Amino acid sequence: MATEVKELKWIGKRPIRPDGVDKVTGRAKFGADLTLPGMLVGKVLRSPHAHARIKSIDTTKARALAGVKAVVTSADLPELASEWVPAGELQINFRDLSSNILARQKVFYDGHAVAAVAATSAALAKQALALIEVDYEVLPHVIDVVAAMQPEAPLLHDDLFTEGVTPTPETPSNIAKRVEFARGDLEAGFAQADAVVERDYTTKPVHQGYIEPHAVVASTSEDGQSEVWCSTQGQFSVRFYIAKLLSMEISQIRVTPSEIGGGFGGKTTVYLEPLAVLLSRQTGRPVKMVMTRAEVFRATGPTSGAALSVKIGATKDGTVTAAEATLRYQAGAFPGSPVQPGAMCAFAPYAFETFKVVGYDVVVNRPKVAAYRAPGSPIAAFGVESALDELAKRLEIDPLALREKNAAREGTHAAYGPRYGPIGFVETLQAVREHPHYQAPLGPNQGRGIASGFWFNIGGESCAMLNVAEDGTVVVVSGNPDIGGSRASLAMMAAEVLGIDFERVRIIVGDTSTIGYTFLTGGSRVTFATGMAVVQAAEDVVRQLRERAAKVWEISADAVIWEDGQAHPAGANAGEFEPLSLRDIAAEAGKTGGPICGNASLNAQGAGPGFGTHICDVEVDKETGRVTILRYTAVQDAGRAVHPSYVEGQLQGGAAQGIGWALNEEYVYDEDGRLQNPGFLDYRVPVASDLPMIEAVIVEVPNPNHPYGVRGVGEVPIVPPMAAVANAIENAIGVRMCDLPMSPPRLLAAIDNGG
Amino acid sequence: MAKYHVSTSINDEAVEFLCEPQQTLLDVLRDELQLFGSKEGCSSGDCGACSVMLDGRLVCACLVLGVEAEGRAVETIEGMAKGDQLHPLQQSFLEEAALQCGVCTPGILIAAKALLERNPNPTETEVRYWLAGNLCRCTGYDKIVRSVLAVAEEMRGG
Ligand code: FES
Numbered sequence: 018m019a020t021e022v023k024e025l026k027w028i029g030k031r032p033i034r035p036d037g038v039d040k041v042t043g044r045a046k047f048g049a050d051l052t053l054p055g056m057l058v059g060k061v062l063r064s065p066h067a068h069a070r071i072k073s074i075d076t077t078k079a080r081a082l083a084g085v086k087a088v089v090t091s092a093d094l095p096e097l098a099s100e101w102v103p104a105g106e107l108q109i110n111f112r113d114l115s116s117n118i119l120a121r122q123k124v125f126y127d128g129h130a131v132a133a134v135a136a137t138s139a140a141l142a143k144q145a146l147a148l149i150e151v152d153y154e155v156l157p158h159v160i161d162v163v164a165a166m167q168p169e170a171p172l173l174h175d176d177l178f179t180e181g182v183t184p185t186p187e188t189p190s191n192i193a194k195r196v197e198f199a200r201g202d203l204e205a206g207f208a209q210a211d212a213v214v215e216r217d218y219t220t221k222p223v224h225q226g227y228i229e230p231h232a233v234v235a236s237t238s239e240d241g242q243s244e245v246w247c248s249t250q251g252q253f254s255v256r257f258y259i260a261k262l263l264s265m266e267i268s269q270i271r272v273t274p275s276e277i278g279g280g281f282g283g284k285t286t287v288y289l290e291p292l293a294v295l296l297s298r299q300t301g302r303p304v305k306m307v308m309t310r311a312e313v314f315r316a317t318g319p320t321s322g323a324a325l326s327v328k329i330g331a332t333k334d335g336t337v338t339a340a341e342a343t344l345r346y347q348a349g350a351f352p353g354s355p356v357q358p359g360a361m362c363a364f365a366p367y368a369f370e371t372f373k374v375v376g377y378d379v380v381v382n383r384p385k386v387a388a389y390r391a392p393g394s395p396i397a398a399f400g401v402e403s404a405l406d407e408l409a410k411r412l413e414i415d416p417l418a419l420r421e422k423n424a425a426r427e428g429t430h431a432a433y434g435p436r437y438g439p440i441g442f443v444e445t446l447q448a449v450r451e452h453p454h455y456q457a458p459l460g461p462n463q464g465r466g467i468a469s470g471f472w473f474n475i476g477g478e479s480c481a482m483l484n485v486a487e488d489g490t491v492v493v494v495s496g497n498p499d500i501g502g503s504r505a506s507l508a509m510m511a512a513e514v515l516g517i518d519f520e521r522v523r524i525i526v527g528d529t530s531t532i533g534y535t536f537l538t539g540g541s542r543v544t545f546a547t548g549m550a551v552v553q554a555a556e557d558v559v560r561q562l563r564e565r566a567a568k569v570w571e572i573s574a575d576a577v578i579w580e581d582g583q584a585h586p587a588g589a590n591a592g593e594f595e596p597l598s599l600r601d602i603a604a605e606a607g608k609t610g611g612p613i614c615g616n617a618s619l620n621a622q623g624a625g626p627g628f629g630t631h632i633c634d635v636e637v638d639k640e641t642g643r644v645t646i647l648r649y650t651a652v653q654d655a656g657r658a659v660h661p662s663y664v665e666g667q668l669q670g671g672a673a674q675g676i677g678w679a680l681n682e683e684y685v686y687d688e689d690g691r692l693q694n695p696g697f698l699d700y701r702v703p704v705a706s707d708l709p710m711i712e713a714v715i716v717e718v719p720n721p722n723h724p725y726g727v728r729g730v731g732e733v734p735i736v737p738p739m740a741a742v743a744n745a746i747e748n749a750i751g752v753r754m755c756d757l758p759m760s761p762p763r764l765l766a767a768i769d770n771g772g
Numbered sequence: 773m774a775k776y777h778v779s780t781s782i783n784d785e786a787v788e789f790l791c792e793p794q795q796t797l798l799d800v801l802r803d804e805l806q807l808f809g810s811k812e813g814c815s816s817g818d819c820g821a822c823s824v825m826l827d828g829r830l831v832c833a834c835l836v837l838g839v840e841a842e843g844r845a846v847e848t849i850e851g852m853a854k855g856d857q858l859h860p861l862q863q864s865f866l867e868e869a870a871l872q873c874g875v876c877t878p879g880i881l882i883a884a885k886a887l888l889e890r891n892p893n894p895t896e897t898e899v900r901y902w903l904a905g906n907l908c909r910c911t912g913y914d915k916i917v918r919s920v921l922a923v924a925e926e927m928r929g930g
């Protein structure tokens with residue numbers, strides 16, 4: 018690594034995170050932990066129907082109830098045009114977002130918001146909801162993605178014409194978009210193959226399952242200035258979305274992110290925030306809104322369920338000659354599933370010459386999907402990594418060897434377009450091969466599966482500010498909510514550049530008025546992109562420190578170097594001076610030019626693609642269909658692990674979520690399209706007794722585009738588990754599971770059908 | 773609606789509060805007493821984020837009524853550290869990175885402390901089953917379980 022010239026003092030160590038004490042003592046303030054004097058409680062009325070026309074809404078009785086201060090419906094929101102507006106790295110259709118926040122002519126899913134009230138107590142707000150009279154004309158609905166694609170399916174939007182096909186269809190449908198990535202002659206490729214595997218797979222929508230429900234407090238003053246406190250992955254996104262949805266100027270809104278109790282992508286959009294602002298504007302009082310767990314399940318983003326078809330062919334030696342995939346992803350009520358990234362990720366780990374991936378974005382009567390960790394990739398990987406395993410078996414090749422044979426390396430022309438720089442996929446396969454887990458003996462009804470996964474990782478816009486205090490301690494201001502320990506990694510990078518003790522660096526997450534625009538915490542970007550901004554801001558401080566020392570010594574700044582937290586004369590020619598520490602220079606800053614403050618703003622390019630490979634051992638109880646995860650190892654290229662404990666934590670947490678997706682989690686709807694399991698009792702996320710220890714193995718192939726070699730790490734670990742578990746089950750009992758979740762009843766049925 | 777007057781003890785301090793009959797202990801702690809350390813993840817007893825001790829027994833504060841605290845002793849996360857001395861579990865969670873977002877952490881710490889009080893020498897399986905009522909979506913439980921086992925050993929003087 019060219020950037021690593023001397024030994025690093027902090028990068029790679031495991032100091033205690035700066036916000037840690039607050040989080041183990043209950044001091045940390047999350048979304049629902051703020052109260053303001055005179056605060057009202059806001060609540061949302063939600064549709065009981067999967068699909069219905071709203072004929073009328075009568076709020077008279079609700080408004081008349083004593084203690085009710087405001088009732089709003091979509092009539093209180095500005096009408097917006099249907100257009101895709103860039104928002105950081107995302108594209109948002111604000112007309113749809115507005116209709117999701119409060120339904121306009123139609124409701125599109127069970128739980129769709131219809132009206133909101135603000136009252137002096139939660140009990141009164143609930144009473145008021147019951148007094149709102151909505152006259153619905155119930156319409157036929159469609160829940161399943163394949164059914165929704167049929168010409169005779171109930172139509173959600175009569176102005177939705179499939180994008181990405183020429184000519185554009187003349188009749189509307191539920192297919193919002195078609196995407197395609199292809200290279201080479203597919204037919205010829207399959208003709209060369211000695212074995213071809215072709216399978217259909219389905220996955221169910223799963224929820225991010227953050228333990229903290231959505232929560233917001235908004236307060237609007239007489240001059241129209243709004244202050245918003247909420248649990249979000251991106252305070253700047255919230256500010257922009259509110260401004261758009263309520264036609265406000267951005268400078269009228271100040272958003273302070275609370276501590277965030279998990280997001281996983283699900284807190285990158287808005288649900289309650291604009292409503293709270295609207296209600297506070299109408300009442301002139303602060304309004305607090307907190308979702309119940311049932312609301313979180315019914316109305317906030319799960320990720321897509323999908324139906325996919327995968328076909329892969331290879332010659333006897335394991336060289337894949339052609340690969341094809343068709344991905345059909347549920348978008349929920351409005352267009353915008355992650356099918357495009359899914360299609361891009363499907364074959365990304367491999368150097369296939371000939372392939373074709375087609376993806377469909379399909380609207381159905383379910384909540385609008387939201388991002389969930391590596392959006393789109395896990396679904397595609399479930400199909401591709403399962404098919405590869407079957408192919409290996411057919412060719413009698415070790416599944417690891419098959420992956421090694423076809424693995425993408427530096428210089429591979431990625432299936433989704435670019436040529437890879439240095440990547441660590443092969444290194445993860447190598448680490449799996451060398452890991453004792455891979456060779457460990459197995460008992461009866463036990464099996465082992467491996468699977469790999471990919472995520473782009475992203476960069477994007479970030480700001481950082483470093484303020485040097487009079488005593489030489491440093492405060493870093495970042496614009497990214499800290500979900501998994503990023504304060505620690507950012508502060509470590511600042512300490513590294515400044516050459517001072519980690520304990521002398523504090524870090525805060527700024528609100529939208531204290532720090533410049535920073536794209537949200539997501540896409541595994543914070544340690545990479547905001548990390549780069551922190552490094553640059555720290556370098557800016559170092560430059561100023563050298564200038565100050567130069568002033569004191571009356572020499573040129575070029576003749577001053579910064580080493581081990583001190584200014585030194587660059588050499589004998591520069592003169593003989595006692596080194597000046599950060600502390601010394603800070604104490605005299607007033608006399609040498611004023612406070613020292615470093616800044617950086619950038620749009621980080623060159624995020625390093627991330628790859629991981631997991632090993633999973635299961636035992637199957639053939640009597641009950643229950644699968645026990647016996648042992649699990651997650652290997653991943655982190656580029657450089659700044660704080661290895663939190664990198665391991667990402668690997669372990671992502672793997673656990675993937676295991677839940679594989680074995681238990683699913684949205685269950687009844688015939689009327691009503692969600693049957695909107696609670697943690699029936700929507701079963703993995704609990705401690707469901708899992709073994711998850712061994713995290715970090716491989717480090719540095720990303721040359723980051724000063725310390727960082728790649729993102731948060732997304733990849735959720736990609737491999739579903740196929741790893743399915744492959745392990747197949748290995749254990751010879752039954753190939755192509756439908757998620759592989760829950761006991763499903764597995765039992767498959768066993769009874771002889772696989 | 774008439775409010776009830778309740779006298780109780782919270783973290784070894786005598787506390788009096790007024791509450792409505794339907795308010796849960798969690799509502800009282802958070803909304804009436806401004807003790808926000810206990811979290812609400814579900815209000816149905818399924819996530820454990822609201823775990824507190826009631827007369828030495830581990831309970832979900834969302835499943836207990838505020839009035840039931842009358843004459844009893846409640847312990848919450850706010851009382852776990854003594855002065856500036858963190859409980860060994862709190863210290864270990866920090867050192868072992870047993871939290872990411874931290875919203876489950878207060879409940880898990882309370883539950884883990886309750887476990888070690890009744891079973892100072894738990895096996896990994898016992899820790900996993902004891903904590904099965906406390907959801908954590910971030911960590912995959914690995915570092916949490918390791919932390920609890922390490923503290924058990926340390927507290928035994930091992
Ligand atoms: S809030 Fe009490 S168990 Fe979830």
Ligand code: FES
Binds near residue numbers: 279877907
């Ligand atoms: S650390 Fe986030 S839920 Fe446990």
